[in-house]
Amino acid sequence: MTRFISLVVAALVVVSSLIIYGGTAAAHERRMVGPYQFVVGWLNEPAYVGLMNSLDLRVTDTRVTPAKAVEGLEKTVTADVQSGGLAPLSLTVTARFGTAGAYNGYVMPTATGTYIFHLKGKVEGLDIDEKFESGPGRFGDIEATTALQYPNKVPTANEIGARLGDLQSGIDQTRLLSGAAVVIGVIALGAAFAISRRRA
């Protein structure tokens, strides 16, 4: 009887896990690399700009049934993340505590748009070099938080930076105009002085 209850509880745990994690995995890209299935996406989806997030990497070996989690990749696989065409940033790949075959690589995205995870190294002796790009049918882009802010809209660091840039540009222009005004004033004074001397 005890064994039966244990089995039921185990089944419930598995089913509830699938329900809980099913939604998250749907917004991830699944790809077979040799016999290994890679599931890649953001740890927190929808993923928002300016909020701490992480690479969510899960690798399983499909040669056995059920598929077996592949462990130890934090030692053999490197990951970097790239926003658009900018230079990539190396991530520190760490094994996720309590979830075999799952790995993190923390990053705080500071721009909205498309991101690419580049994974390189070895998986149980197999060379891998794969790029996973956010987009439709894959995993989500980094989104703006503007629509979610309430009641006040808080500018992002980028927006504050842009506004400071505009302000600095305005100050520079004012300086330039002031300088020009001083020069014109000096010339006008000189001309007035020269004319008054000639009349005298």
Next chain:
Amino acid sequence: MRGVLAALVAASVLILMGGAAAAHANYVKSNPASDARLTKPPTEVRVTFSETPDARGSDVAVLDVNSNRVDKHDVTLVSDEPNTLRVSLGAIGDGGYLVSWTTVSAVDGHETKGAFAFAINAPLPAIKDIGPSAPPPSALEIAGRALSYAGMALLTGLAFFTMFIRVPADDAETRRERRLVIVGGAALVAGSALLVLNQGTNIPGRLLLLLALRAFAGVAALLSLAAPPRFLPADARREGIAFLGLAAGLTATLVSHAAASGDLGSVAVDYLHVTAVSIWLGGVVAFAYVAMPSARNADPRQLGATIWRFSLTALVAVAVIISTGTWAAFDRLVLIEDLVETPYGIALLAKIVLLGGLLALGALNLLVWGPRMRRGLTSSAQFWRGVIGETALFAGVLVAAAFLTSFAPPAQANGAAFDETKHSSGIRIELLTATTLPGRNRFVVRVQQGLAPISGAQKVALRFTMVEHDMGEQELVATERAPGEYVAEGSPTAMLGTWKVQVIVRLAGRPDNSALFTVPVSQPAGQEATTKIIAIPPYQLIVFSEPFQPQAGAPLTINVVVVDSKGDPVTGKKVHATFNGPSTAPPLDAIENTAELGPGRYRFTLPGLEAGSWKITIGVSDAGSGVYDLEVSR
């Protein structure tokens, strides 16, 4: 007599406008289509342009992958299809082919060139960089145009000045007036000759006729000086010269970008602009050269009154120039950034700045020196300096106008059903679609930075979402087909409605550039029905084939979008088809692939059908069925 002349001018305008369509004959469509993948070789290539090209200077060359010409060199205008050139092909085999075309505008003789590819049972060949589609103008053309405009302005402005502002007071003034007529007439003749020389033997007939008329106006102005005063009194001569100047201006308008639009309103606005500029600029020169030497020692109050009269004329002319110029700018510029990013815009900006300078000097004359002189408070020296400055700026304006009329305006006819340009962080992103019908479409993204096309973008992607219904988000990745031109084909916009298309351009070392376009997808009544809508209550089926015009034996896909009465996509249905046509074809079940195709999208994939008319009965599991007619060509 004047009424007859006016009627003749009006009739000439209408006749000469008849053939005008666009100042640059741009590619609109072709058969085979651009990037067409054929299973059988065509016997000819037809290319349709935005205006009728002049057949003498135009060419369509079909080249194989080794750049050998495989057409029969028999390029002709097609009589049964407007604005279309055709060239015959011999027996050509499988492979990739490049069609390289050059056209000469029948309106202003401007050359335009381009290239596209097609393939027969082979991969599409790369399209080589053939340089700018509209080559920059030659020094000869610029000189010819500047001289022509100077001649028009001198004759028109001088005549108006001597008729309405100040009649020459003495013999010396009359002599200077005659010299200016000689310069104006000679400039018209020389300018027209240079433009004919620039075009060479390929000059379009209409352009030759208008340039000949312009030169004739110059010659007639010169001859009017030789006529004895008893046959041609001074007043009548001035009226005649004004008419010749205005007629020369009309020839400029009739070979302009305005005439190219084919819109009579644009032509009228352009002619007003040319006339106003001529009256103002020519008047300034007449003031400086004819009136100035005599008036220098005259009573400043008399001079002040002349300044007042001329300034009033100039004020009206400036108002006309600003309003007509602004109208034309809105008509021919796409973005405000065009003013600094395109040759046409830069020339326009230069002209605006120079005209601004002229305006400032004119205002100084009107508001400061004129009143002072009328009151006898000041000498005329400052005023003369202003007039000399205006004359120098006048020359600059003419050169800027010569460049302006030589360059292709950014707003160009291209035959695209949707064409919009956006600016994103200094990058110019233009989206063009072949049609705005639902179903398969060809999306062209042109990427430019400043004046240069951006080649080698890491990625150009288009993402599609529908506004009215949740059809998911789909992505097409474009490939570079020509420098700065990225092309994607597919059928993400399968539904009638409003689609948001986000174009993402990825360049090395930069964040993604992104522009959002709103593309309406509709099927107007009367337009060729490439997509059929079949009602199977409670559903509606939107059905289209890929390719639109299937060929016998070639792989074929039939796409079905199933929507409910609200227009929302319907998923999880069994959609099946039976085929009735020239031969037997087995029934098929459609594949639903929401992840790849989007919700409510079903697809039948066929290896090929025999040529002829097919009736395809499409059924939905819990509803009825409807018939989709499909014509398969040989």
